[in-house]
Amino acid sequence: MHIKKVVLTTILLVFIITLSIGQQTDSISKKSFWKKSIVPASLLGVGVLLNNSKFEKKLHKDVMSFVGNDFKTSVDDYILFAPIVQMYTADLLGVKSKNHWFDQSKYLFISNVISSGITNRLKVATAKIRPDGTPKAFPSGHTTIAFTNAAVLHQEFKDSSPILAYSGYAFATATGGLRMxxxxxxxxxVLAAAGISILVTELVYLIKPLKNFNPFKKTKHLSFYPNYNKGSYGFYASYNF
Known part of the structure; x- marks a missing residue:
C-alpha cells in the first residue's frame, strides 16, 4: 500500500478515537493530555514516516545480520504481559497506586480493547507484508499489547514508585525488539504500535464517567472486605441502611 494511504488511515483512526474520548474531558485535562501526547505522537509519526522506507529495510537487514537468520525465540509471547504481573504484585505488596485494583483492571481492559482495535484495523487497511513474507505487519500486535500494559503500569505508579512505573517500558521495548x-x-x-498504545492509554485515563464505576470500592452504604475462614478465602459484604 502506498505510504500516503498508510498515513491517512493511521491519522484518521487515531483522530476519531481521540475526538470521541476527548469530548468527555474538561479543558484542564485536555491541556495536560496534549503535553503528554508529544512522545507517543512522535513515535507514531516516525513509525508512519519510516514505513516501507529504504532506511527500515536496511536497519532490518542489519538486525538480522546481528542476531542471525536462524534466530527464534518465544520470549516475546510472554514478556508483553510482564507489566500486568508487576502491577498486581505491587498491589499485593501494598505499594501505593493511583487507583483501586478494580479501576486498574477497568482501564487496562478498555485501553487494550481500543489500542488493539486500532492496530487490527490498520493491519487490514495497510496490508503490509512482514519481513518473513506473511501479511498484516503494520502495526505490531504484540508491541501494542506490551506498550498498553506498560502505559497502564506507568499511570498507576508514576507518582509513588517511578522506577516501578517506568520498568514496564523495558519489557515493552524488549517485546518490540524481539519481534524484529x-x-x-x-x-x-513497532514504533507505530508503541505510539498508538501510549496515546490511547493516556486518553482512557481521562474518561470521567468510568472513574465513578467501581462496585468493589467502599461507598456510603455498601462495603466489601476480604475474608478468611478455615482455609477459605472470599469477600464479606455489608450494607448500611
Whole structure:
C-alpha cells in the first residue's frame, strides 16, 4: 500500500478515537493530555514516516545480520504481559497506586480493547507484508499489547514508585525488539504500535464517567472486605441502611 494511504488511515483512526474520548474531558485535562501526547505522537509519526522506507529495510537487514537468520525465540509471547504481573504484585505488596485494583483492571481492559482495535484495523487497511513474507505487519500486535500494559503500569505508579512505573517500558521495548529479531516486524511497525498504545492509554485515563464505576470500592452504604475462614478465602459484604 502506498505510504500516503498508510498515513491517512493511521491519522484518521487515531483522530476519531481521540475526538470521541476527548469530548468527555474538561479543558484542564485536555491541556495536560496534549503535553503528554508529544512522545507517543512522535513515535507514531516516525513509525508512519519510516514505513516501507529504504532506511527500515536496511536497519532490518542489519538486525538480522546481528542476531542471525536462524534466530527464534518465544520470549516475546510472554514478556508483553510482564507489566500486568508487576502491577498486581505491587498491589499485593501494598505499594501505593493511583487507583483501586478494580479501576486498574477497568482501564487496562478498555485501553487494550481500543489500542488493539486500532492496530487490527490498520493491519487490514495497510496490508503490509512482514519481513518473513506473511501479511498484516503494520502495526505490531504484540508491541501494542506490551506498550498498553506498560502505559497502564506507568499511570498507576508514576507518582509513588517511578522506577516501578517506568520498568514496564523495558519489557515493552524488549517485546518490540524481539519481534524484529524474530523476523516478524519492521521497525516502523513497532514504533507505530508503541505510539498508538501510549496515546490511547493516556486518553482512557481521562474518561470521567468510568472513574465513578467501581462496585468493589467502599461507598456510603455498601462495603466489601476480604475474608478468611478455615482455609477459605472470599469477600464479606455489608450494607448500611
Amino acid at each position: 529479531a524474530n523476523n516478524k516486524h519492521w521497525v516502523s511497525d
